[in-house]
Amino acid sequence: xxxxLIIFFIIAALTxxxxxxxxxxxxxxxxxxxxxxxxxxxxxxDAKPVAKKYPSTNNTEVIQSTSKTVVTSDLxxxxxxxxxxxxxxxxxxxxxPASIILAQGILxxxxxxxxxxxxxxxxxxxxCHKDWLGESVRHDDDASxxxxxxxxxxxxxxxxxxxxxxxxxxxxxxxxxxxxxxxAWSKGLRACGYATDPNYPxxxxxxxxxxxxxxxxxxxxxxxxxxxxxxxxxxxxxYDVASDPKINMNSNDPNLYEVQKGDTLYSISKKFNLLxxxxxQKNNLTDNALSIGQKLRVK
Numbered sequence: 001x002x003x004x005l006i007i008f009f010i011i012a013a014l015t016x017x018x019x020x021x022x023x024x025x026x027x028x029x030x031x032x033x034x035x036x037x038x039x040x041x042x043x044x045x046d047a048k049p050v051a052k053k054y055p056s057t058n059n060t061e062v063i064q065s066t067s068k069t070v071v072t073s074d075l076x077x078x079x080x081x082x083x084x085x086x087x088x089x090x091x092x093x094x095x096x097p098a099s100i101i102l103a104q105g106i107l108x109x110x111x112x113x114x115x116x117x118x119x120x121x122x123x124x125x126x127x128c129h130k131d132w133l134g135e136s137v138r139h140d141d142d143a144s145x146x147x148x149x150x151x152x153x154x155x156x157x158x159x160x161x162x163x164x165x166x167x168x169x170x171x172x173x174x175x176x177x178x179x180x181x182x183x184a185w186s187k188g189l190r191a192c193g194y195a196t197d198p199n200y201p202x203x204x205x206x207x208x209x210x211x212x213x214x215x216x217x218x219x220x221x222x223x224x225x226x227x228x229x230x231x232x233x234x235x236x237x238x239y240d241v242a243s244d245p246k247i248n249m250n251s252n253d254p255n256l257y258e259v260q261k262g263d264t265l266y267s268i269s270k271k272f273n274l275l276x277x278x279x280x281q282k283n284n285l286t287d288n289a290l291s292i293g294q295k296l297r298v299k
Contacts, residue, residue: 083123087105091179099208100186101161109122120135124161127147128149180220199275202265205264257272258295
């Protein structure tokens, strides 16, 4: 009898063990289901990179100073808005036209995006010279790895620019010009040796007239400001090719160009690969004044 009971318990135990196997199988399935949760670093077909969006404008240009910088008109306008108050303050304190300060800042710093402006807050391309005791950086310019001044903030560069012009004897003649005569100052800076580029004056005048920088001079002097080629046409030169009957005024004439809003002699000369002086000579112009609709011979 005892043997029968032992055999019965053994059979019952074996039957219980076999009935637990489905539980193990279920655990394996659960583990298999969890495998797809592993994060993949591969980019899927839909995960395309998002392109950065920049202000849409067709008015781009290359500013070549101590570095080559591509800028837009929106960028230049923003630069002017950022530094106009400093320029006005420097005009009041030191007598340098605000328009000249801003135009030089645009040209020399690539509207704040040039290498020296970014790395050294140097907005006017001022080199170290013997009297500079501050920090400096090395940058290729007229020669390899020249020494340029470095500032903690852009405002320091603006102040040093004013002190640089006021403190150097070679720039003394500039302060004999009318306070708001930006054309005389543009030409005088080149004549005094601030830049070696023969087109430097035309570039400064171009920025001043295209971006209405002279208005900030007028804020200091109290004179009325009239926007060039905007609120009123500028006076015509003594000779206008549009009044010459010997010239064919057909709008399709490839030898002629009609002055548009915002044009300057400099911008037109670049468009047709001419020097400003050549363009003035072709059209018997005695100054840089233009008016909308004026016809210029460009070939």
